[in-house]
Amino acid sequence: xxxxxxxxxxxxxxxxxxxxxxxxxxxxxIFVYPRGVSIGMVNLVLASPLLAFVIADxxxxxxxxxxxxxxxxxxxxxxxxxxxxxxxxxETALSITMTGLSSVVAVLTIPLYLGLANSYFDVGSSLDDVxxxxxxxxxxxxxVLPLSxxxxxxxxxxxxxxxxxxxxxxxxLVLFVLVVIGAVVSEFDLIQENFARVAAAALxxxxxxxxxxxxxxxxxxxxxxxxxxxxIELGIHNATVAIVVAGMINDELMIPxxxxxxxxxxxxxxxxxxxxxxxxxxxxxxxxxxxxxxxATTG
Numbered sequence: 001x002x003x004x005x006x007x008x009x010x011x012x013x014x015x016x017x018x019x020x021x022x023x024x025x026x027x028x029x030i031f032v033y034p035r036g037v038s039i040g041m042v043n044l045v046l047a048s049p050l051l052a053f054v055i056a057d058x059x060x061x062x063x064x065x066x067x068x069x070x071x072x073x074x075x076x077x078x079x080x081x082x083x084x085x086x087x088x089x090x091e092t093a094l095s096i097t098m099t100g101l102s103s104v105v106a107v108l109t110i111p112l113y114l115g116l117a118n119s120y121f122d123v124g125s126s127l128d129d130v131x132x133x134x135x136x137x138x139x140x141x142x143x144v145l146p147l148s149x150x151x152x153x154x155x156x157x158x159x160x161x162x163x164x165x166x167x168x169x170x171x172x173l174v175l176f177v178l179v180v181i182g183a184v185v186s187e188f189d190l191i192q193e194n195f196a197r198v199a200a201a202a203l204x205x206x207x208x209x210x211x212x213x214x215x216x217x218x219x220x221x222x223x224x225x226x227x228x229x230x231x232i233e234l235g236i237h238n239a240t241v242a243i244v245v246a247g248m249i250n251d252e253l254m255i256p257x258x259x260x261x262x263x264x265x266x267x268x269x270x271x272x273x274x275x276x277x278x279x280x281x282x283x284x285x286x287x288x289x290x291x292x293x294x295x296a297t298t299g
Contacts, residue, residue: 008138010179011244012146015103017172018079019150020165022100029097036091039220040098040230043213045105048234049073049113051209053120059201063121065194068253069201070117071242072260073209074110076102076143078238079169080176080268088272089279090228098233103147103241107140110245138248143241176240183243183258191255202260206267210235228275236268 030037052073056066077099085095114135117123154161184191191198213234217227239257246253 007179007182007240007244007247008142010175011240012142014078014172014175014179014238014240015143016146016150017165017168018099018103019147019152020154020161020168021079021082022096022147022151022154024151024155026093026097026100029093030101033094033097033226035220036094036222036226036230037097037101039217039222040094040213040226040233041101041105043216043230043234044077044098044102045109047212047216048209048237049109051212052205053117055201055205055208056121059197059204061197061201062194063123064250064252065198065201065255066121067114067117067123068242068246068256069198069205070113071110071246071253072202072237072239072257073205074106074113075237075239075242075245075257076106077233077236078103078176078240079172080238080264081233081236083173084232084236084268084272085229088228088232088275089225090232090275091223091225092229094226095229095233098229099238100147102233103238104144106241107136107144110139110241111135114245114249135245135248139241139245142244179240179243180258180261183254186251186254190252191258194255195259198256198259199263202256203263203267206235206260206263210267210271224275225279228271228279232268232271235271236264239264 049070050073052070056069061069077095079099082092082095082099086092210231214227214231217230218224222230237257237260239261242257243254246257
């Protein structure tokens with residue numbers, strides 16, 4: 001009941017709230033900031049899941065746990081990444097754009113990396129009956145559909161949404177925490193049994209992904225503010241997506257995402273604190289979108 005109904009419903013509400021925070025202009029930034037968005041999306045769609053493969057291998061995780069770590073690595077960013085980017089004085093507009101795009105493409109990339117992980121780690125017969133087309137469809141219904149609905153509502157009633165969105169955003173963050181707690185409670189014995197090994201791998205993925213993406217962004221000649229947004233997007237995943245998708249397949253796949261969530265607040269907060277003063281000194285000069293207001297530019 002919890003994994004099949006409550007968690008998917010909670011994720012749909014979180015994604016709807018995320019959609020309320022998006023604008024059509026956020027998706028246009030791929031043309032206005034092509035280098036920043038491209039580097040960010042390559043890191044999210046390729047680097048993050050591939051790093052998860054490598055780290056799961058290095059830590060010799062059990063097949064299902066390894067697959068769960070890859071599922072987490074393939075998950076999109078979320079509103080928490082946007083919030084931490086704002087606190088770090090990173091480029092919030094870029095963060096919002098990456099969150100929106102990665103949430104949409106996750107419908108295809110998550111099943112793709114799940115299939116690759118299933119083969120690479122030789123997970124076995126427990127997943128033989130899993131229909132990836134069903135995973136794609138259900139992922140669409142609980143991520144892209146509510147996100148699109150939220151975007152549509154924002155477009156139709158922007159002033160009303162602006163009034164209610166802060167409260168809904170806080171509620172969605174509380175809901176996110178409750179989802180993680182629910183996943184931990186439901187698999188407490190298994191998490192306790194595997195915590196040490198999973199925790200080390202999850203923390204390694206978190207730190208390595210942020211360091212790698214920040215370095216790659218600077219090598220791509222992005223500003224510190226842009227590099228901050230990309231690094232945080234890779235460090236603070238929408239773990240709810242990983243937890244809910246795992247619940248469609250095998251509850252044991254939830255464990256890496258649940259454990260990872262405990263670390264990402266600490267590491268994300270430390271990184272945001274470190275970058276805050278550094279980014280504050282950088283001149284803020286984001287190119288405006290055509291016919292876009294200053295409010296829209298700052299996300």
